[in-house]
Amino acid sequence: MNAALQASSATHSLKPSAKTVHWGYFDAALPPVLRIASGDRVEVETISGSPEQLPKNGYAIPPEFAEVHATHQPFLGPHILCGPVYVEGAEPGDTLQVDIEDVYPRQEWGYNIISPLKGSLPEDFPEGRLIHIPIDLKRRVATMAWGTEIALRPFFGIMAVAPRPSYGKVTSIVPREYGGNMDNKELVAGTTLYLPVFNKGALFSVGDGHGVQGDGEVCLSALETSLGGRLRLTVRKDMHVKFPRAETPTHYITMGMDEDLDDAAKQALREMIKLLQAIAGLSAADAYTLCSLACDLRVTQLVDGNKGVHAMIAREMATGKK
Numbered sequence: 001m002n003a004a005l006q007a008s009s010a011t012h013s014l015k016p017s018a019k020t021v022h023w024g025y026f027d028a029a030l031p032p033v034l035r036i037a038s039g040d041r042v043e044v045e046t047i048s049g050s051p052e053q054l055p056k057n058g059y060a061i062p063p064e065f066a067e068v069h070a071t072h073q074p075f076l077g078p079h080i081l082c083g084p085v086y087v088e089g090a091e092p093g094d095t096l097q098v099d100i101e102d103v104y105p106r107q108e109w110g111y112n113i114i115s116p117l118k119g120s121l122p123e124d125f126p127e128g129r130l131i132h133i134p135i136d137l138k139r140r141v142a143t144m145a146w147g148t149e150i151a152l153r154p155f156f157g158i159m160a161v162a163p164r165p166s167y168g169k170v171t172s173i174v175p176r177e178y179g180g181n182m183d184n185k186e187l188v189a190g191t192t193l194y195l196p197v198f199n200k201g202a203l204f205s206v207g208d209g210h211g212v213q214g215d216g217e218v219c220l221s222a223l224e225t226s227l228g229g230r231l232r233l234t235v236r237k238d239m240h241v242k243f244p245r246a247e248t249p250t251h252y253i254t255m256g257m258d259e260d261l262d263d264a265a266k267q268a269l270r271e272m273i274k275l276l277q278a279i280a281g282l283s284a285a286d287a288y289t290l291c292s293l294a295c296d297l298r299v300t301q302l303v304d305g306n307k308g309v310h311a312m313i314a315r316e317m318a319t320g321k322k
Contacts, residue, residue, distance in 0.1 A: 024077035032086035038235040077172035083205030090202035095239040098193040099232040110225035119220040157208030174305035183301040257306040
């Protein structure tokens with residue numbers, strides 16, 4: 001973004017309420033709850049959890065839970081999502097650039113679920129459980145019941161544009177080409193996400209706050225919690241991605257999603273080869289070799305229907321520049 005556009009950009013507020021959330025699904029027909037100019041920032045707050053997942057005592061519960069729970073019911077999926085946000089100028093075929101400028105926890109607890117018949121090892125944990133985990137907001141750590149402290153690394157598990165209109169209403173559980181429930185732990189503050197646009201205005205939604213998560217998200221959930229953040233949304237007419245990709249200060253990231261983990265890995269790898277061809281001018285064979293020497297394939301998540309793999313390569317390896 002050029003300096004003049006950045007200087008003129010506005011900042012908007014998006015908080016969970018009866019009028020600003022949709023619960024469990026995406027749909028291109030959803031009316032936008034906020035309209036912004038390309039390059040504007042959105043200060044967003046999110047909540048996570050159904051009534052039965054909230055702690056019964058000992059913790060303060062943000063007041064917006066009561067309003068949302070009184071006016072909405074989950075439909076197709078469990079995620080409470082803020083949006084959609086209409087970004088002026090976005091058209092199908094464009095790319096929405098999401099600069100994740102800040103992400104922070106906004107409550108002193110989170111929860112984790114093992115659910116019967118779900119997760120990576122459903123045969124080993126048929127009973128399931130729900131636990132609440134305290135969060136120290138000042139120290140940015142979560143403390144497990146057995147004493148282990150885990151440093152927080154908060155990110156939004158879901159960032160998405162609206163899917164193709166032909167899809168109709170689709171569950172928030174399964175990540176696809178429009179983003180959605182990617183659960184990619186690299187999408188922290190300082191990372192830039194790129195999403196392909198399928199509808200006028202892009203219609204961006206966000207939610208599923210994670211305080212911290214390991215690659216794989218193996219038991220079904222991360223440290224689910226309420227987050228705040230600041231996102232800058234910019235329409236890119238000069239970029240035409242077909243699938244979500246991201247950049248950190250140190251790495252390029254491509255993603256693959258498929259019911260078959262092998263096919264998800266192949267997709268992430270093919271996306272990385274195309275990226276290396278574009279930014280480094282390499283042949284496909286040279287990019288393939290570079291991936292074998294310098295690119296890491298990581299299991300994003302195993303539990304969301306379409307499994308995820310993300311490929312990461314250091315920027316200096318990709319460009320040849322330090």
